Amino acid sequence: MTDIYLSDERATDPEIAAVNAALSAAGADPADPVVILETDRLYTSGTARRRQRRHFLLPALHALQNTAGWISPGGVNYVAEMLGVPPAEIFGVASFYDLLHTEAPDHLDDVFHVCVDSPCRIEGANDLADRLRAEGKHVHLGPCLGQCERAPALFVQGCGGRPDYVPADSAATGATAKAATGATTAQASDSATTQAPDSASTKASTEQPFLLPQAPNKSLRLLRRIGVVDPCSLDSYIAHGGYTALHRAAEIGAEAVLESVAASGLSGRGGAAFPTGVKWRAVAAESAQPEQSEQPKRSKQSKHVVANCDESEPGTFKDRIVMQHDPFALIESMTIAALSTGATQGWIYIRGEYPLATTRLQNAIKSARAAGLLGTNIADTQHQFDIVVRRGAGAYICGEETALFNSLEGFRGEPRNKPPFPTTHGLFGEPTAINNPETLLNVIDIVNEGADAYRSRGTERSPGTKLFCVSGRIGHAGLYETPFGITLGELIDLAGGVTGSGQLQAVLMGGAAGSFVGPDSLGLPLTLEDTRAAGTTLGSGVVMVFDTSVDMTDVVVRIAEFFRHESCGQCVPCRVGAVRQHETLVQMQHRGRLSPQRRALIDDMAEVMADASICGLGHTAASAVRSALSLGLISQAPISPGLISQASIS
């Protein structure tokens, strides 16, 4: 029985079972569909029920994709019936995401996703893809997979009910000593044939400790438990100081926490560097239940804390490592955010290419719930808070906070116009504190040791420590934590110096949305204020190193292609501008030169994208390109067509 127009196709039994299981896991009762047949004379349904179910759409689509290798028409019809979402809307949502396919596949094998962004493309991504193809694997070349420290990166999307996995993680959890070192670049090819793990999370307790490139030392704050704590054990987390901050927060109260966070000067680590204290204060000031008198039909029901774990800025992998190896820290810090803002619902939106982090977070939530650290009476505070984990499905744009809301709510991941801001109109239109995991982790120290102690690290205007994702032609690619203020040169030295030719050509700061700096910037102190003054950005902490042997034209054209591929298509400047920019650069690559008119055109396009796009993607889609042009990184000599074809992904 359905309320919407459906075609004749029907879902298969495995599809139905998978969707039902996914709905159950996501908290929806498949036995309680949007239309309830109470008797043949009484049905219950309605707009409110439909709205309440829409956010189950993405989990249901994941289940369909995983079962049949695509979002089949029959599957769409079944989900439409269960959730009350019209098929055209489901199709619109499904076709938005890279990990969901709306055309029937010609096979039911797992799909091997190979990253072709930098640094993977300069570390043998094409060779890896060729090897996999030679093994008979179905290969999909795609954007950054968040494993840049072990480039070239590989992610396996399961089909026929087999789980998704990352061979490098499986190798690590499978106790291979070599993989566990974490920083080698050769391991991916070794692990290409690795089979899917039975269950990554249950094996974690016995795995070799993960080693950061930095030896454990006192300056590690956010990373101090990485490789030390058992990521699957709440007891282990508590034994290593976990949950002291939550108890302290409960003791000192919301107001004191808000004051400390504001006083600490903590700013957002996802890239925008917005003051966390201001954000939390704004959410705390919102009433969850406004007076019923004005508009009784509408009322904001609750407030939300969202962890933006859709880490997909090319070159960024910090959150993955934290979530995989210290998941309880994220749960604890989100709970503190909830206590201090009065939020009752927590959401983790994690990118779909992070299966191990997903299972570990789910496990951590379960353990915390069992221990009364999530639920209706958190740590005896009478406060109610629980967390739901939702997987993205392959869309860079969903890291933009309002696009993330739309995606999580079951709509296309298109950004919303701001204002209004998430603090008042966030998830489900309700007040929302949305933070990057790294940002949240800082709160634990701030609560534990106070704002003054926190500010003792870093600089006056950039207090605290920063995670840096160092990758590319570097001695030891990996995740580094230092106080703000370390210079770029010091960081590169800390990471083992430039490899390849040994001569630095450029560093990409902040990822594809960031900008290139040249060797003359090695003295640049890595703080918010210094990078801003220098016309570049720290962004999410990407420090991607290119030696002089790298063809930077290829790197830059790929960045343009990345934006062309990832533009959501909503606004004209970005939808068309990203295409025109890429076309212009490809033509430049063909001709080996860029005429003054073309160069002017690039600037024209960059300006409109930065000025008139809806969101940060469009605003920044030209910044790396322009910085590369102004640094003279782009080759003006013709290159062979073979390289061009390699540069293009299908």
Added chain:
Amino acid sequence: MSTTDTSDVTTDITTDTSDVTSEATTETSDVAETITETAVTITIDGRSVAVPEGATIGAACNAAGVNTPTLCWAENLTPVNVCRVCVVELEGSRALVPSCSRIAEQGMVIHTDTERVRHSRRMVLEFLGSSVDLSQTSDLHHWMDIYDADCDRYSEDDHDAKRVDEPVKIQDELYIRDYSKCVLCYKCVEACGDDAQHTFAIAVSGRGFDARISTEFDASLPDSACVYCGNCVAVCPTGALQFKTEYDLRQAEQWRPEDQTVTRTVCSYCGVGCNLELHVQDERIVKVTSPSDHSVTSGHLCIKGRFGWQYVHG
């Protein structure tokens, strides 16, 4: 995309801090969804304009007699601010803001004709003109002249800029779809969806330049949820959606809007009293619309009102 900013964005969002805090402190009732009589005064191109609280910058521009181009805004739809051709400069904001949806706030200083505004509008028009067929988009060519848009500069001798190139879909006798004319303004989706009809037969599918308006799996309209209210056609600004009557006349080179009269009357079917605008050419009705400012229809009709007139001509 966990990072999207350069320093520019950081500045932008940091300057927005004041907005966040002021909103948090001043907002006691629900945000300005209901327009009250309280006036807000803003400055547009040096002139002071008072508009009701909750009015958009675009409404203020109208009040000030400043014309603003738009493709995606319509009186009877929720603003989606996607075409970006209406952007204006707001002092204190790093990026330009869409005048169609940005709510006017006391003291805002707006510029509608700066070099930045002209540049963005010109580029948006060029981007559209280089991608889709705008030949039937009314009003736009006027703006292209004003902003000196050159849609041809994206192609080079040996390279054509990518265009949206789709065959015309003719699947019934009531209306046609020609997506090579589609600027993706979202109006049809909104009219089919929760701004009016609630049928949700079409949605935006795909992503980026490949995004298209589509039924599920591109099913033909008669096999979709479409109920042929034609409200999508009525709001389409480019002729991508066209009544079959108009399409046929255009194909026969007999479509002459300058020779048409428009007469307002009331639908002959049920008792709701929907106002119709009968577009008549050569003493024959050639299409039917409804005034978007009418309280009954808001410009929307059902299949009978929209297409049920054909018996008039036998």
Added chain:
Amino acid sequence: MFGAGGGTSSYLEVQEADVILLWGSNAREAHPIFFHHVLKALDSGSRMYAIDPRRTSSAKFADRWLGISVGTDIALANAMGREIIAAGLHDRDFIARATTGFEKYKAHVEVCTLDYAAQVTGVPAEAVRDMAHAYASAPTAQILWTLGITEHHNAVDNVVSLCNLALLTGHVGRRGSGLCPLRGQNNVQGGGDMGAIPNRFPGFQDLTDPTIRAKFEAVYRTQLNSVPGKHLTLMFEAMAAGELRACYVIGENPADSEADVAHARKLMADLDILVVQDIFMTRTAEMADVVLPASLAWAESDGTVTSSERRVQRVRAAVPPPGQARHDIDIIAELARRLGFDWGHPSAEDLWEELRSLSPMHGGMSWERLEASGGLQWPCTSEDDPGTEFLHDWLWADDLRGHAPAPFSITHHVPPAEQLSEEFPLRLTTGRALDSYNTGVQSRGYVSPIRYGDAIDVSPVDAATLGVVDGERVLVSSPRGSVEMDVRIQPDIPAGLTFTTFHFPELVDANVLTNDEWDRRSGTSEFKAAAIRITKLNSENSENSENGSKRPTNQASQANQDLERSREHAPA
């Protein structure tokens, strides 16, 4: 009960209603643009209960659908009233100030318990209670209805039963609350307003009141008959009795639209003279002695029509009428001239200005104002009167502003006149489809991709019992006659109920089946409740009907294919 007949509220107000009872109305298909306003309400958080024997496309938007048995509306309404009183949810102040007869009503509905309602209506008691509480507790609430309420032998009792609920809860006479019948034709409201009712002058003024009659006589310059005339149903009775021998039909197609239509046709055929004035050569026109071709009222003529929200709006000529077709006003004036009265050549404006001089509720609606505005809502008594958004605000004035209090009515549940029997075990009810209209004379003019023709909707349970498949041609019989129809298996109707539209009388004479039992006060026939049986045809004998169906239902297309296949394999 409140005087003039019209919906109390404006369409826009439904957006402000917290609870909506959609009672016997498939507005999604029959009043689609009004339903847009309902959808806006639902989007903003209103709750809707749909009371309808069928789970209509409107009911699918409801928070709850209550699938009552056909013709049990009064039992449901009275049980709601009892529950509201028993739960103490009635508005005592309102009742005391603005109503009379509450105690009698209370005593009368005392026996209408939830269990009684469940037993009579077939809907669980809990749902009745839930709806009663939701309606009574809502800050604002509206009841919307259409022909599901009025096409019954006890139409007026049905309506006043709903009015009782509004009086009980004070859901009338204020913004957002009200009682709204949705009119089926574009000027059915205007027709009544203009005096096309047997006992009323324009503006619902009483024909039998000598003062009023004198006012009209002065302007009309003739003596007017003080005896109320006959409504349509009584006219047919008079034809049957031989009292009515001549009939002048303007813009109506009774030869297709009357219940028990075969009987009606016979009566019309026996008339001494039948004059038909229409825009189409309808079946009625074909029977006529004289046909007067008229221009289209809405596209070839100037004038006004009045909508369900009492909004008077201008219709305008946009195209010339074909052939000898003439404006209705011209035809009538010409007829008058030939009968010896020279009325000249009045324009629509002239007639309107005369009308508003006689009808106080239209008094403020000058032609210029109607021309300039998007319509004016009556009552609009002076030219500075903006018109009336909702009626009966006097109910909330301490002194009722001189009005008499509104009376509660006592109504009794009486089942449909035609009871189910062994011979006719299925209930047939009728209604409209989105893309078609009444007897189809207008809507057949365009090719609708969503048209499926007049199939008979049968529940899956009954289809199985009957052994019929989707798309199968069957014989449908009522005590009045039989027609062949295609079966459409429809999961949205409960077992025991069948449904058909009546848009294609040339293909399926559906009104052969309907019952002409009628309400003595409104004159409406009980289209909504006939008793029928469905019998299988020998498939070789049945012809596959082409109802212009472009899009069969999912099941239909499958079944059609199955049918095709079985035919292919059938022995020659």
